[in-house]
Amino acid sequence: MSHHTTGKSLFLGSFIHSKSLDELEYLHNSAVCVDGNGVIVAIEKDYDLKKAEETLFPKLGWSVGDVTVKTTKSGQFFFPGFIDTHIHASQYPNAGIFGKTTLLDWLNTYTFPMESSLSDASKAKKVYTRCIQRTLSNGTTTASYYATISVPSTNLLADLCFEYGQRAFIGRCCMDTLSPDFYRDETPATALADTRATISHIAKIDPSHSLITPIITPRFAPSCTSELMHGLGALQKETDLPVQTHIAENPKEVALVKELFPKHESYTHVYDNHGLLGPKTILAHAVHLSEAEVDLIKEREGKISHCPASNSAITSGTAKVRWLLNKGVEVGLGTDMSGGYSPSILEAVRQASLVSRHVAMGGEEEAKLSIEEVLYLGTKGGAKVVGLGDKIGSFGVGMEWDTQLIGLGSVDGDMGFGDEGPVDIFGWETWEERIAKWVYNGDDRNTLAVWVKGRLVHERKG
Amino acid sequence: MSHHTTGKSLFLGSFIHSKSLDELEYLHNSAVCVDGNGVIVAIEKDYDLKKAEETLFPKLGWSVGDVTVKTTKSGQFFFPGFIDTHIHASQYPNAGIFGKTTLLDWLNTYTFPMESSLSDASKAKKVYTRCIQRTLSNGTTTASYYATISVPSTNLLADLCFEYGQRAFIGRCCMDTLSPDFYRDETPATALADTRATISHIAKIDPSHSLITPIITPRFAPSCTSELMHGLGALQKETDLPVQTHIAENPKEVALVKELFPKHESYTHVYDNHGLLGPKTILAHAVHLSEAEVDLIKEREGKISHCPASNSAITSGTAKVRWLLNKGVEVGLGTDMSGGYSPSILEAVRQASLVSRHVAMGGEEEAKLSIEEVLYLGTKGGAKVVGLGDKIGSFGVGMEWDTQLIGLGSVDGDMGFGDEGPVDIFGWETWEERIAKWVYNGDDRNTLAVWVKGRLVHERKG
Numbered sequence: 001m002s003h004h005t006t007g008k009s010l011f012l013g014s015f016i017h018s019k020s021l022d023e024l025e026y027l028h029n030s031a032v033c034v035d036g037n038g039v040i041v042a043i044e045k046d047y048d049l050k051k052a053e054e055t056l057f058p059k060l061g062w063s064v065g066d067v068t069v070k071t072t073k074s075g076q077f078f079f080p081g082f083i084d085t086h087i088h089a090s091q092y093p094n095a096g097i098f099g100k101t102t103l104l105d106w107l108n109t110y111t112f113p114m115e116s117s118l119s120d121a122s123k124a125k126k127v128y129t130r131c132i133q134r135t136l137s138n139g140t141t142t143a144s145y146y147a148t149i150s151v152p153s154t155n156l157l158a159d160l161c162f163e164y165g166q167r168a169f170i171g172r173c174c175m176d177t178l179s180p181d182f183y184r185d186e187t188p189a190t191a192l193a194d195t196r197a198t199i200s201h202i203a204k205i206d207p208s209h210s211l212i213t214p215i216i217t218p219r220f221a222p223s224c225t226s227e228l229m230h231g232l233g234a235l236q237k238e239t240d241l242p243v244q245t246h247i248a249e250n251p252k253e254v255a256l257v258k259e260l261f262p263k264h265e266s267y268t269h270v271y272d273n274h275g276l277l278g279p280k281t282i283l284a285h286a287v288h289l290s291e292a293e294v295d296l297i298k299e300r301e302g303k304i305s306h307c308p309a310s311n312s313a314i315t316s317g318t319a320k321v322r323w324l325l326n327k328g329v330e331v332g333l334g335t336d337m338s339g340g341y342s343p344s345i346l347e348a349v350r351q352a353s354l355v356s357r358h359v360a361m362g363g364e365e366e367a368k369l370s371i372e373e374v375l376y377l378g379t380k381g382g383a384k385v386v387g388l389g390d391k392i393g394s395f396g397v398g399m400e401w402d403t404q405l406i407g408l409g410s411v412d413g414d415m416g417f418g419d420e421g422p423v424d425i426f427g428w429e430t431w432e433e434r435i436a437k438w439v440y441n442g443d444d445r446n447t448l449a450v451w452v453k454g455r456l457v458h459e460r461k462g
Numbered sequence: 463m464s465h466h467t468t469g470k471s472l473f474l475g476s477f478i479h480s481k482s483l484d485e486l487e488y489l490h491n492s493a494v495c496v497d498g499n500g501v502i503v504a505i506e507k508d509y510d511l512k513k514a515e516e517t518l519f520p521k522l523g524w525s526v527g528d529v530t531v532k533t534t535k536s537g538q539f540f541f542p543g544f545i546d547t548h549i550h551a552s553q554y555p556n557a558g559i560f561g562k563t564t565l566l567d568w569l570n571t572y573t574f575p576m577e578s579s580l581s582d583a584s585k586a587k588k589v590y591t592r593c594i595q596r597t598l599s600n601g602t603t604t605a606s607y608y609a610t611i612s613v614p615s616t617n618l619l620a621d622l623c624f625e626y627g628q629r630a631f632i633g634r635c636c637m638d639t640l641s642p643d644f645y646r647d648e649t650p651a652t653a654l655a656d657t658r659a660t661i662s663h664i665a666k667i668d669p670s671h672s673l674i675t676p677i678i679t680p681r682f683a684p685s686c687t688s689e690l691m692h693g694l695g696a697l698q699k700e701t702d703l704p705v706q707t708h709i710a711e712n713p714k715e716v717a718l719v720k721e722l723f724p725k726h727e728s729y730t731h732v733y734d735n736h737g738l739l740g741p742k743t744i745l746a747h748a749v750h751l752s753e754a755e756v757d758l759i760k761e762r763e764g765k766i767s768h769c770p771a772s773n774s775a776i777t778s779g780t781a782k783v784r785w786l787l788n789k790g791v792e793v794g795l796g797t798d799m800s801g802g803y804s805p806s807i808l809e810a811v812r813q814a815s816l817v818s819r820h821v822a823m824g825g826e827e828e829a830k831l832s833i834e835e836v837l838y839l840g841t842k843g844g845a846k847v848v849g850l851g852d853k854i855g856s857f858g859v860g861m862e863w864d865t866q867l868i869g870l871g872s873v874d875g876d877m878g879f880g881d882e883g884p885v886d887i888f889g890w891e892t893w894e895e896r897i898a899k900w901v902y903n904g905d906d907r908n909t910l911a912v913w914v915k916g917r918l919v920h921e922r923k924g
Contacts, residue, residue, distance in 0.1 A: 093888045096902030097895050100830050126873060130886055133879050312816045313902075315823055315830065341902035354774045358820050361777055368562050368777065411588060417595050418923070422906065424592055426555045433559050440558030440775075440803035443905065444884065461881070 006454040008062055009034045009401070010052055013072025015043075016435065017080050017394040018376040021325065026431055027395075032078070033060060034401040038454025043397055070449075075410065075425060075434070080393055081141025081402040081450060082345035083382030085305035086244070086284040086334025088146040089157055090115045090124075092131040094338040102315050103250035106339065108180070115148040115173070116183035124153040125160070131343065132164045136458040138344040139447040141402035142167040144244055144282060144305075144334075144386055146217060149173050149185055151194050155201040162205050162212050165457040167402065169386060171217030171244055172198045176228050178260075179219075188228040192235065199239065211453065213242065215282075220246035221257050221270045233275025242280040242387060244305075245271065248293070249285035250316045268293035277302050280387055284334055285310075286324065287317035294327050303385040304331045306377065308351035310340035318359050321352065321377075322367045332382030333374075346442055349378045353439070371436050405449040408438060421445030468916040470524055471496040471863070472514055475534025477505075478897065479542050479856040480838040483787065488893055489857075494540070495522060496863040500916025505859055532911075537872065537887060537896070542856055543603025543864040543912060544807035545844030547767035548706070548746040548796025550608040551619055552577045552586075554593040556800040564777050565712035568801065570642070577610040577635070578645040586615040587622070593805065594626045598920040600806040601909040603864035604629040606706055606744060606767075606796075606848055608679060611635050611647055613656050617663040624667050624674050627919040629864065631848060633679030633706055634660045638690045640722075641681075650690040654697065661701065673915065675704065677744075682708035683719050683732045695737025704742040704849060706767075707733065710755070711747035712778045730755035739764050742849055746796055747772075748786065749779035756789050765847040766793045768839065770813035772802035780821050783814065783839075784829040794844030795836075808904055811840045815901070833898050867911040870900060883907030 011032040019025040031047035033056060034040055042056055049071070053064050072078065094110050101109055118124040128147075135143055145161075145168055147154035154172040161168035172195055176185040185191035199214040206212040216232050216239075218224045224232075236243055248254050248267050257267045264270045268289065271277040279301035286304045289297075297304070306319050316339075324331050333348040334340070340348065352374045359367035369377075383393025392402045409420030412427060423441050425434060438446060450458035473494040481487040493509035495518060496502055504518055511533070515526050534540065556572050563571055580586040597605055607623075607630055609616035616634040623630035634657055638647040647653035661676040668674040678694050678701075680686045686694075698705055710716055710729050719729045726732045730751065733739045741763035748766045751759075759766070768781050778801075786793050795810040796802070802810070814836045821829035831839075845855025854864040871882030874889060885903050887896060900908060912920035 093886075093891075096885075096899040097891075099898075100832060126888070130873055134886070137879070312819050315819045317823055318820070354816075357774050357777045358780070361779055370562060411592055418599055418906070423558075424555075424596070426588070429555075429559075436561075437558040 006036055006038060007068055008036055008066055009068045009070065009454065010049075011070050011078060012047070012049060012052070014077035015395055016077045018372070018380040021376050021381070022370060022372050024372050024375065024435065031056060032395065033062070034454050036454070038400050040395065040397055040399050040401055043395060072405065073407070076405060076407045076448070078403050079406050080379040080395065081404050081452065082139045082378050083332060083386060083393060084135065084140045084143040084335050084345050085282055085332035085382050085385045086307055086336050087135070087143050087343070088337060089128055089131045090118050090146065090148045091338035092127050092134070092343065095343060096341045097338065098314055098341070103253055103339075106314050110338070112180050112183045118148050118153045119150045121152060121156065124156055128157045128160050132160055132166055134343045136164060136166055136450055137444045137447065138346060139404040139444075139450055140166070140345055141404070141450060141452045142382070142386060142388070142392060144169040144171070144215060146171050146173055146244070149175060149183065149194070151197045154198050158198070158202050158212050159205060165211070165452050165455050167211050167392070167452050169213050169215040169242060169244070170198065170202060171215040173217055173219050174228060174232060175219040175223035177223060177225050179223050185228070188225055188231055191228050192231045195232070195235065199241070216241055216243045218245050218276065220253070221267065222253065222260060226274065229274035229276060236278070236280075237275060240280070242282065243276050243278070244282040244284070245276065247271070247283040247286055248288040249311070251288060254288050266290060266293050268296050272296060272300065282385055284336060285316065285319065287311055287319045294324060294329060298327055298329050302329070304329055305334040305385060306331050306352060307334040307336035307340055307348070308355040309342055309348055310336035312351065312355060313341050314339050318355050318362070320359055320364070320367065321356060321369060322359070322364070330381060330384045331377055332385030333378045344444065345378050346439070349374045349439055352377055371439050375435075375439065401451050401454045403451045404447045406438060406446050407448045408434060408442070408446060468498055468500060469530055470498055470528055471530045471532065471916065472511075473532050473540060474509070474511060474514070476539035477857055478539045480834070480842040483838050483843075484832060484834050486834050486837065486897065493518060494857065495524070496916045498916070500862050500914075502857065502859055502861050502863055505857060534867065535869070538867060538869045538910070540865050541868050542841040542854065543866050543914065544601045544840050545794060545848060545855060546597065546602045546605040546797050546807050547744055547794035547844050547847045548769055548798050549597070549605050549805070550799060551590050551593045552580050552608065552610045553800035554589050554596070554805065557805060558803045559800070560776055560803070565715055565801070568776050572800070574642050574645045580610050580615045581612045583614060583618065586618055590619045590622050594622055594628055596805045598626060598628055598912055599909065600808060600906045601866040601912055602628070602807055603866070603912060603914045604844070604848060604850070604854060606631040606633070606677060608633050608635055608706070611637060611645065611656070613659045616660050620660070620664050620674050621667060627673070627914050627917050629673050629854070629914050631675050631677040631704060631706070632660065632664060633677040635679055635681050636690060636694060637681040637685035639685060639687050641685050647690070650687055650693050653690050654693045657694070657697065661703070678703055678705045680707050680738065682715070683729065684715065684722060688736065691733075691736035691738060698740070698742075699737060702742070704744065705738050705740070706744040706746070707738065709733070709745040709748055710750040711773070713750060716750050728752060728755050730758050734758060734762065744847055746798060747778065747781065749773055749781045756786060756791060760789055760791050764791070766791055767796040767847060768793050768814060769796040769798035769802055769810070770817040771804055771810055772798035774813065774817060775803050776801050780817050780824070782821055782826070782829065783818060783831060784821070784826070792843060792846045793839055794847030795839045806906065807840050808901070811836045811901055814839055833901050837897075837901065863913050863916045865913045866909045868900060868908050869910045870896060870904070870908060
């Protein structure tokens with residue numbers, strides 16, 4: 001069996017996923033068949049092992065001896081892997097370290113020195129390895145990563161994601177102005193050449209982008225010259241690759257962009273006018289957008305990564321997610337580690353719920369997001385944001401098996417206190433209540449196993 | 463050795479605690495001696511085992527063979543136990559379950575049915591046991607508990623805290639009006655008699671209140687008649703016991719109090735006019751207080767329990783902690799489980815930081831609380847709120863050893879990935895940065911051991 005193929009698998013038991021923004025579907029006593037390419041080839045309700053072997057396998061042309069079977073124990077369930085639509089792998093060592101800073105001084109104090117230091121390959125390897133292990137163990141099956149400006153270090157992140165089996169978008173950071181001397185692209189031309197170098201590297205390790213995709217990454221407008229952004233826009237047109245950047249995170253940043261790009265109607269227009277706003281563009285934060293900007297994003301089919309933990313931690317503001325959703329824009333969740341303190345999308349799910357309540361307390365009562373809605377943002381919504389809505393984020397025939405197995409602790413269980421993680425199930429809870437308990441108190445201890453494209457990429461010990 | 467005495471102990475290594483609101487003291491290579499009553503009898507800097515045995519023990523009249531020694535490993539540190547100034551033990555099974563409710567419908571939908579059901583002794587035992595295990599394992603050495611209206615069930619909570627060794631204030635809930643028929647004190651007289659019954663029970667198990675103290679607990683003004691509150695005020699005067707209740711959590715509750723008590727100047731005056739506001743009163747929430755009310759609380763030396771996770775979760779509002787502190791009122795932290803979703807004060811510490819940032823984003827930039835400040839609230843501040851500022855909450859000669867041993871994970875460590883908990887230390891972090899990482903990503907896995915009054919009450923396996 002080669003590195004990235006798996007055998008045939010049958011998964012049995014409970015499957016829970018987003019049917020729509022405000023509805024979770026609960027499939028119990030069900031069967032899901034996944035072929036050797038990690039693709040779901042059957043989903044059937046009211047199935048057990050015997051029935052699957054007798055009726056499903058023959059239909060699929062499978063023989064019993066060739067199939068690995070995994071059945072949920074009582075209370076466990078399969079859930080789509082989380083999708084982190086915005087994360088800086090290179091900032092992992094700073095998770096939790098931000099003091100009282102806000103965006104612009106945070107970049108200079110903590111972020112640029114750390115990113116710059118990862119030109120040291122051994123340090124980069126240690127940091128990226130741990131970041132991938134952590135995010136996988138927290139159920140992140142797909143991550144849209146920012147690396148650093150260094151090509152070897154960025155390529156290493158691609159290699160490591162491929163090796164560990166995490167689906168990833170890999171962005172070499174482009175930044176040729178207003179950045180410190182020790183950490184800046186020399187010219188627009190070198191920035192473009194370096195971006196192409198990472199694209200070429202990924203084409204070698206994963207030519208079909210089955211797992212790893214390069215993503216064009218102008219850091220954000222203030223750190224890019226117009227020439228560089230025009231070049232990156234042209235590169236996008238040439239390659240049809242996705243784009244990621246930051247937008248309207250912080251009021252001072254918004255003011256700075258206005259000052260730096262006085263001829264452009266808005267921050268959003270800066271990207272649009274450089275060919276960087278399209279259906280494959282992921283805009284992180286989107287906290288301080290005007291209605292006209294959201295309309296333009298919707299028109300271009302641009303996507304938004306909501307980063308609630310980050311926005312609260314470094315005091316950026318409260319994104320109006322309900323408003324964005326009502327406007328018809330696709331929204332996913334990002335940890336934005338280390339502006340966000342946590343590598344966990346479950347924490348982002350929780351924070352999205354809490355931040356929506358802060359928006360509600362500001363007077364917009366309908367802003368409150370439900371458990372169903374925040375889980376949608378972390379899975380199916382995120383899949384659409386990274387352009388993989390037809391492949392991952394929920395369960396369906398023809399989709400790929402990017403999944404986590406969730407187990408919650410039982411007060412009456414036979415494991416000792418604490419061994420089953422932070423969630424205590426007493427036994428009388430409904431399934432909806434179990435999900436709420438998981439969302440609010442769960443952590444990586446509840447993510448018992450993780451698969452990407454059918455391959456088991458993480459399993460909890462014990 | 464009897465149940466609640468311990469041997470002599472020497473603790474060696476790193477000790478970190480709040481010196482003041484905005485300063486943590488870092489004591490490295492230090493020694494702390496704790497006598498058989500759990501009282502700290504010596505704290506010395508620049509000490510190792512040899513020096514302690516040679517110079518400290520003789521001074522204390524201790525012999526080497528009688529002393530248990532515990533030394534921090536590299537990177538570990540002793541930290542004061544957390545103090546939860548507001549927690550409903552009886553709501554533990556509902557942690558994380560609150561939907562989109564706000565205070566008043568949350569009470570009727572989730573809370574009263576659960577609390578009422580704990581009149582079943584076996585259910586109460588299961589719930590309270592798990593609550594105590596959870597909070598201890600999260601480093602909560604002292605908790606100010608609300609139980610239910612049931613005397614046997616409330617007394618059971620006292621028994622269990624005593625047995626597990628958690629320092630606790632135990633409140634039987636008083637509520638004789640505006641509560642459901644199935645869950646209400648019959649008359650003011652029965653409510654007072656039942657309150658006395660719990661006071662008598664605790665006098666039997668812990669006459670000196672060395673660990674367990676009864677606390678007079680009018681649930682909140684809307685669920686208490688004036689007659690009951692007058693009775694409880696008189697009982698406080700008679701017994702000098704502490705009082706806990708809720709105040710100004712939610713705008714609708716504030717309006718309701720205004721309607722129910724039209725002759726009183728404010729919500730705060732309702733308690734004050736019934737003899738329930740004094741230096742031993744813990745007021746939970748205090749989100750929607752007027753300046754005059756805060757002035758009155760300050761004048762009476764009343765204390766405030768800030769419950770940030772709860773206030774965000776059930777959309778109560780954002781308490782202005784900086785303002786309360788500037789006014790000179792003592793503030794501690796409460797989980798307010800299950801209005802708050804988490805039994806962990808570390809989570810409350812984190813949420814206090816985040817909520818203060820939401821207040822700052824509302825325009826009061828100075829509202830932002832530092833790491834040092836939120837840790838103060840969870841320890842030394844909380845100790846003052848529960849009236850034990852001279853006994854617990856920080857390290858000092860004559861104070862009691864209520865302590866947690868904290869360990870953070872090392873990326874280079876010899877344990878496997880994930881076994882050391884959620885915090886990754888790369889090795890180059892300063893102590894201040896380690897503390898920040900713990901505050902933002904730590905959990906019960908980092909609380910390796912917990913002592914109350916010198917007794918080891920929790921130790922992590924593995």
